[in-house]
Amino acid sequence: MQDETTPPKPYHHGSLKEALVAAGMEILDARGLEALSLRAIAAHVGVSHTAPKNHFGSLKGLLTAIAANGFHRHRTYMLADANSDDPKQRQRAAMQGYVRFAADHPHLFRLMFSPALCSFDDPALTNAARASYGVLQDIAAGLDWDKSGLPDGARRAEMMLWSMVHGFATLQVAGMTPPDGAMLDITDIMPNFGFLAQNGTQNPHG
């Protein structure tokens, strides 16, 4: 009963690993994190729900690979305007990229910061996450917000910057905006640290 002109579906997929990650991304963006089941991903590729086990061990392993891929994209978003001449512009772009990524891929963003879903013991994931964090580190290094005299200024600067932008993105993804709810830009809530200050069109007083 097999049509001879169309070759039968091969038993082996050939690049199932990559296909599963790609399928997961599509499901995430199209139907959300709650729809991202092992069976749904497998069905999207056209394999049985136990096939992924050979490549990822378990659902958590697959989600971990998806999250790692997400961190690569995340970093790309932050480096969007990395070639700009103006360092302030680069800094602004990185912050906005962090938030824009979360807005464009809210479910992927949630997955990436859910240790219950993906394993941060996996080197591929931790390396990707660290690379993404590195962009923030570079920015924080150029920051002179700290007049306290406390030690560990660099680490505290990073944590301040990360907390602010991550909190902003997280709350936005969760749909939690202040009561009256108009959309804000991350650069509009940043204090003036001697960076992000001369905000061109938006801040004529800089």
Added chain:
Amino acid sequence: MQDETTPPKPYHHGSLKEALVAAGMEILDARGLEALSLRAIAAHVGVSHTAPKNHFGSLKGLLTAIAANGFHRHRTYMLADANSDDPKQRQRAAMQGYVRFAADHPHLFRLMFSPALCSFDDPALTNAARASYGVLQDIAAGLDWDKSGLPDGARRAEMMLWSMVHGFATLQVAGMTPPDGAMLDITDIMPNFGFLAQNGTQNPHG
């Protein structure tokens, strides 16, 4: 076969609604958000897994009630030192309370900010969340960080404060601390806004 001295378990619980919420809290703190199933909560109280439906409609309804209760506790944490004479001390205490709540009840904290798990259409939840947010609003109102000249300064001050403290708490709950990982205090990463500056023992340079 029923022992006549011990009355048989009554068919009706009497205060199942409250008991289920309390059971959920205990499971959250003891076994985590992933263990918080409808059946687990019901079993903890000693009723069938369909009994909660009469009071909460569905699992999501029950989780919503638990989250609402969580926001009340959250607010209590933030108001821990609300009677202090020093306004700076009150502000510090509120920030630290926000973070301390997340550290003490990480799974409850995650639940409270998971719109996929609990319904923010429920007035009980939104009211509790708003009350908690009100504490932050009061603090932000006393903040003079904004020299930008942009409009909506109050709302942006709130969002800045909320983003920073929520991001810090969220990252901490997710186990994401900067690479070298020593624990920081939220007040040690806050910029000097003319508040939180004179940090007594920790900041002799204030």
Added chain:
DNA sequence: TCACAAATGTTTCCAATGGAAATATACTGC
């Protein structure tokens, strides 16, 4: 007091999920 409705719980059943185990098929090195 009694009939009857409403509220509260239970039992039973069902579909969906992730995973384990056994099996089938294809590739690879010798």
Added chain:
DNA sequence: GCAGTATATTTCCATTGGAAACATTTGTGA
């Protein structure tokens, strides 16, 4: 060619949330 490994399927199972039918208690109005 042929054994051994890698890849994928089929089958089975425990767990989960929910729907439906039924049981028990409580409340209400004549």
